[in-house]
Amino acid sequence: MGLKNVVEKLALSYAHRSIDKSLYNEFNIKILQNPDTYIKKPKPGKSYMLYAHVPFCHTFCPYCSFHKYHYEQEVAKLYFENLRTELRQMKEHGFEFGSMYVGGGTTLINEAELEKTLILAKELFGITEISAETDPNHIQPESLRRFDGLINRLSVGVQSFDDEILKKVGRYEKFGSSADVQKKLKNAMGVFPMLSLDLIFNLPNQTQAQLLNDIKIAKSIAPEQITLYPLMKSNMTRDAIAKTLGVSNVDNERKFYEIICENFSDYYQSNAWAFAKQKSDLKDEYVGSNSEYVGIGSGAFSFLDGELVINAFNLLDYARKIKSGKSAVIAKCSFTRKEMLRYKLLIKLFDGCIDVSAYNSQNKANIHKDLAFEMSMLKLVGAIKESDGLIKPTDFGRYICLTLMRDFYAGMDRVRAIFKDDAKIKSSKMLRIMSDEHDTIKAEAILSNTAS
Ligand SMILES: C[S@@+](CC[C@H](N)C(=O)[O-])C[C@H]1O[C@@H](n2cnc3c(N)ncnc32)[C@H](O)[C@@H]1O
Ligand code: SF4
16 A cells, blocks of 8 residues: 555544544533523624425435434424424524525425425525425426426435335335436426436445446436435444445445546536536535524524534424424534634535635634644645635545545434434324314324334
8 A cells, every 4th residue: 555545544534533523522412401592693794594404204214314204294284384483583583594405304395385485585584595405206397396486406316326226225116216216307407597416325235337327327317416425324324224225344435436526527516525517606515605504493403603503303392492482492512613613624625615815704713823733734645735825625635525524414413313312202282382273182193103
């Protein structure tokens, strides 16, 4: 193994250990004693992105740890009503947002409710761009057209075009064969300014041929953007992944990432894992592009003023808080200034470039002094290059960012795991809280079946 390889291996292992340390040892979640008094407030002159969580799916996929419940129309309707109430709360607290990201779950699972919510968001705030996520069963052009002028970017989960992989993760039965999904995607093209197609790579036992075939098919459909996520595993999903996809002794993440970058050299790289046909101003990862964001909905995270702020996960808990005009927040976790600066360094590098003077003025920092160690290490291992006031990741640097973001997302699962059991709390008072006219017994039945 050459010296370069050894240095890179050491750098990757150091980076992994240090983010793990930050997320595990130092991630100090405080369950608030008086959560009702916590109010999210904007800082004058700061811009924020709005994130709204839609925690419903018809069926669950084994690799997915996002906060979700089995879909029930009545529960979802009440949930969306609460989401709109929380939107109004944010307006009352003085927030303005330019862009909105609706994540899930499957955000188009109840189109009428989503439409009402997006219209309200646009009425309340100066929102000019909305991104949403969905699955291949919710992209019929007739249904999408009602969101014309509302949604700017729709990302559709495909995960793989390989029938065997789709069968193993249960998506073949749910969303159809690879050929069916390709047809659905082709029909959905052109409805919105941007259609993004999500794939996952480095699945256990995935071959290079399967990856190349995924890339070839994705490029032939020619959506505006293709995102390739490295498989993220955490304690919440490890067993289910092993059970369905098996276990592999070989980790192909880096090799496959290099193949991906080579095969997308004719695309514009929007961030470490997204490739666009053309450069666009649309924000991709809400975490990356806007370092400060406000999350609404059950289990949504906000990142505000150096704190990760966590909304109630349990649907009833969330509903009770919102219905009584209280804040949905239940916990938060503070970062030290140094951690904040490192986090912002990571997300900017993940996005592809740090403008040194903008970074310094936005964070009231001096990146070369405050992060002297990190900067010299990144330079030493050949992960970044600096010129004309811009710091850019090299190919290797981009891969480090991808692994760190992968670790960061898996780290968020630790937070979800803390509150997951909470989501199972059967809710004796569910419908009384969510809606007075509702039938409580039915609500209990629904909730005991829906908790993820
Ligand atoms: C919140 S999901 C919503 C997608 C939509 N519900 C669907 O299933 O098509 C957004 C995307 O995250 C990605 N994702 C989910 N779990 C992942 C994991 N464990 N590793 C890598 N990517 C993952 C998938 O590509 C997925 O399409
Ligand atoms: S991948 Fe999509 S459909 Fe599958 S469980 Fe996650 S959010 Fe739901």
